[in-house]
Amino acid sequence: MKPTSRDLPVEDLAEKEAAAELKALAAEIAQHDGAYHQADAPLISDARYDALRRRNDAIEARFPNLVRPDSPSKRIGAPAVSAFAKVTHARPMLSLNNAFNDEDVEEFLTRIRRFLGLGEDEPVEMVAEPKIDGLSISLRYEDGKFIQGATRGDGQVGEDVTANLRTLDDIPETIHGGVPRVLEVRGEVYMTRDDFAALNARQEQAGEKVFANPRNAAAGSLRQKDVAITAARPLRFFAYAWGEVSGPVAETHWGFLERLRAWGFSINPLARLVSGLDGLLAAHGDIFNRRADLPYDIDGMVYKVNRLDWQQRLGQVSRAPRWAIAHKFPAEQAMTRIDAIDIQVGRTGALTPVARLRPVTVGGVVVSNATLHNEDEIARKDVRVGDRVIIQRAGDVIPQVVSVVPDQRPKNSIPYVFPDTCPECQSHAVREEGEAVRRCTGGLVCPAQRLERLRHFVSRNAFDIEGLGARHMQTFLADGLIETPADIFRLEHKADQIRRREGWGGKSVDNLFAAIDQRRTISLERFIYALGIRQVGQATARLLAKQYGGLAAWRHAMEKAMEKAADQAADGAAGGESEAYAELVNIDGIGPLVAGCILAFFAEDHNRAVLDDLAGQVEVEDFVQASATSPLSGKTIVLTGALSSMSRAEAKARAESLGAKVAGGVSRKTDFVVVGADAGSKARKAADLGVATLDEAQWLEIIGAGGSYTRLR
Ligand code: IVH
Numbered sequence: 007m008k009p010t011s012r013d014l015p016v017e018d019l020a021e022k023e024a025a026a027e028l029k030a031l032a033a034e035i036a037q038h039d040g041a042y043h044q045a046d047a048p049l050i051s052d053a054r055y056d057a058l059r060r061r062n063d064a065i066e067a068r069f070p071n072l073v074r075p076d077s078p079s080k081r082i083g084a085p086a087v088s089a090f091a092k093v094t095h096a097r098p099m100l101s102l103n104n105a106f107n108d109e110d111v112e113e114f115l116t117r118i119r120r121f122l123g124l125g126e127d128e129p130v131e132m133v134a135e136p137k138i139d140g141l142s143i144s145l146r147y148e149d150g151k152f153i154q155g156a157t158r159g160d161g162q163v164g165e166d167v168t169a170n171l172r173t174l175d176d177i178p179e180t181i182h183g184g185v186p187r188v189l190e191v192r193g194e195v196y197m198t199r200d201d202f203a204a205l206n207a208r209q210e211q212a213g214e215k216v217f218a219n220p221r222n223a224a225a226g227s228l229r230q231k232d233v234a235i236t237a238a239r240p241l242r243f244f245a246y247a248w249g250e251v252s253g254p255v256a257e258t259h260w261g262f263l264e265r266l267r268a269w270g271f272s273i274n275p276l277a278r279l280v281s282g283l284d285g286l287l288a289a290h291g292d293i294f295n296r297r298a299d300l301p302y303d304i305d306g307m308v309y310k311v312n313r314l315d316w317q318q319r320l321g322q323v324s325r326a327p328r329w330a331i332a333h334k335f336p337a338e339q340a341m342t343r344i345d346a347i348d349i350q351v352g353r354t355g356a357l358t359p360v361a362r363l364r365p366v367t368v369g370g371v372v373v374s375n376a377t378l379h380n381e382d383e384i385a386r387k388d389v390r391v392g393d394r395v396i397i398q399r400a401g402d403v404i405p406q407v408v409s410v411v412p413d414q415r416p417k418n419s420i421p422y423v424f425p426d427t428c429p430e431c432q433s434h435a436v437r438e439e440g441e442a443v444r445r446c447t448g449g450l451v452c453p454a455q456r457l458e459r460l461r462h463f464v465s466r467n468a469f470d471i472e473g474l475g476a477r478h479m480q481t482f483l484a485d486g487l488i489e490t491p492a493d494i495f496r497l498e499h500k501a502d503q504i505r506r507r508e509g510w511g512g513k514s515v516d517n518l519f520a521a522i523d524q525r526r527t528i529s530l531e532r533f534i535y536a537l538g539i540r541q542v543g544q545a546t547a548r549l550l551a552k553q554y555g556g557l558a559a560w561r562h563a564m565e566k567a568m569e570k571a572a573d574q575a576a577d578g579a580a581g582g583e584s585e586a587y588a589e590l591v592n593i594d595g596i597g598p599l600v601a602g603c604i605l606a607f608f609a610e611d612h613n614r615a616v617l618d619d620l621a622g623q624v625e626v627e628d629f630v631q632a633s634a635t636s637p638l639s640g641k642t643i644v645l646t647g648a649l650s651s652m653s654r655a656e657a658k659a660r661a662e663s664l665g666a667k668v669a670g671g672v673s674r675k676t677d678f679v680v681v682g683a684d685a686g687s688k689a690r691k692a693a694d695l696g697v698a699t700l701d702e703a704q705w706l707e708i709i710g711a712g713g714s715y716t717r718l719r
Pocket of ligand 1: 100101102135136137138139140141142158194246247308327330332
């Protein structure tokens with residue numbers, strides 16, 4: 007990293023440097039919070055995270071005037087992971103009918119003329135606008151003030167993303183100049199291609215999720231519970247429509263766009279006013295040709311009747327207006343030959359067939375691979391190696407094989423047989439009922455899935471190993487220091503190798519080993535969850551732990567359930583399931599699908615080997631049944647503030663395992679409030695209502711963990 011003001015002591019910072027640094031810190035800390043709380047995959051050690059927070063606090067203490075609205079110091083604790091509040095749109099957000107060719111557009115115009123009873127020569131003015139490939143949202147202004155913003159949702163009910171939308175520069179907080187008392191402005195939130203590429207580069211570097219295209223990136227960035235993450239993402243907005251309005255907005259759509267611009271909204275500069283079919287098609291052709299040079303993705307043009315009184319008369323049919331249509335751009339196609347079909351294994355184990363093509367230019371881009379989606383698609387199109395095929399590129403999506411040219415099929419060609427083993431690790435690849443995707447079952451040994459699995463393994467709700475973030479894991483994996491989960495517990499033997507690495511001073515290696523050591527004892531439910539078996543999340547892991555009680559019992563029962571499943575398959579017998587299998591599927595919350603995934607995991611020798619290896623490294627505690635004698639049994643508790651010994655998630659899990667109900671807010675019905683550091687209004691409310699409070703030591707005592715926990719952060 008190049009030297010920055012961050013290397014200066016806070017006392018020496020000039021105001022400008024301080025402001026710049028606070029901005030950078032807000033974004034950086036937000037990113038780490040997101041990685042930590044939402045993705046459960048911290049990117050840096052807690053010590054480094056704390057250092058960032060301290061630096062932020064110190065700069066703010068010296069320059070109180072520079073404290074930002076999105077400052078990390080204004081946010082407390084983890085954001086709720088609950089869904090966004092629902093918003094019922096005052097007027098539904100419509101969708102558009104599509105035109106795929108010139109004739110469709112001509113018919114659209116004819117219908118309008120007929121509907122309005124216009125004479126042959128009467129001109130119909132239209133506005134032609136690019137169709138932005140983003141996500142539509144609605145912004146409600148009352149008395150010129152932005153009061154609520156929502157996603158489209160299903161058109162009737164969307165999600166309240168007001169706070170997130172306030173972070174966009176393109177969305178004015180207040181608007182002036184003849185604004186109707188109620189005005190809903192609608193339009194598209196999008197990300198430019200350059201911003202998308204840069205965001206993905208940052209995400210990849212940080213070992214975070216990369217987005218498939220700018221639209222997904224825009225949607226993912228907007229729907230963040232932590233507003234600071236949205237603030238750090240380069241989102242933009244084009245306004246192009248309205249919802250509820252208390253008074254007239256204009257006489258024409260064009261006039262409305264001009265008013266929007268005057269109020270401070272961004273209007274797409276390529277919108278134009280045209281007349282008749284020729285005008286529309288010329289606009290379409292022109293923008294289509296310039297499409298590759300535009301800074302953002304568009305997937306067609308939208309044509310709208312300009313006169314608003316006509317729009318009003320035309321009205322809508324079901325969910326789409328009669329006065330507008332989307333004229334899609336054609337997908338670009340070409341013919342080439344399939345040289346081979348390869349199977350790629352994704353990070354979740356999904357096997358995706360990819361056609362290796364004789365390179366061909368499609369819409370100015372050389373294409374040599376195309377996706378075949380999945381095994382059913384190959385069968386449906388009967389795609390074979392050696393076939394001539396039509397491929398197509400639509401927008402920025404991965405090129406696809408559209409169809410085979412049957413009369414050019416080589417003689418001796420044979421149907422493609424989809425493999426039932428993983429090409430990366432030779433584990434079985436299975437398809438769950440109702441799923442199109444075949445998946446590798448070698449999660450813990452498959453190189454294609456290893457990093458993901460290991461990240462899951464150490465994540466918060468699994469082994470929760472502090473300081474072993476995605477980046478470290480990636481380098482440890484690349485250098486062969488870790489291959490399977492058990493290797494993490496053998497890292498100590500490689501201490502010298504680790505110490506030689508940059509950034510691993512004596513202290514941080516010691517910290518890492520200490521963090522690993524702390525987790526050598528683990529509850530059965532966490533252990534099961536950590537294995538990353540498909541369909542086995544925390545709740546299912548808990549059900550299994552509760553049912554079987556201990557690791558050996560569970561493992562034994564799964565082998566029994568499997569043996570019987572195998573016998574049945576051999577006999578072709580139906581019905582008569584084994585007792586062990588029946589016990590498994592009869593657990594309330596576990597059905598045949600989940601059971602199938604668990605048994606598929608156990609069916610693989612290497613998965614059992616990994617599990618046994620791991621069991622040799624750690625001590626798995628038997629499941630402790632909630633006892634009716636626990637002082638927490640049947641009580642309603644509220645957790646507030648930060649506990650130094652355990653995360654909120656863990657405290658909640660402990661309380662629940664002891665029979666308590668954990669509520670989000672304090673009321674008279676609350677039995678205890680557990681008060682950690684920096685607690686705010688909930689602690690005050692408890693005091694006001696006279697609800698009993700517990701400090702951290704009392705909490706540890708009551709859960710029977712006094713003394714056995716050490717500080718986390
Ligand atoms: S007008 C009643 N104009 O396309 C009219 N929509 O397929 C409502 N879109 O949900 C839409 N650019 O997300 C309109 N210039 C534009 C647009 C546009 C993109 C999206 C919008 C809408 C979808 C309909």
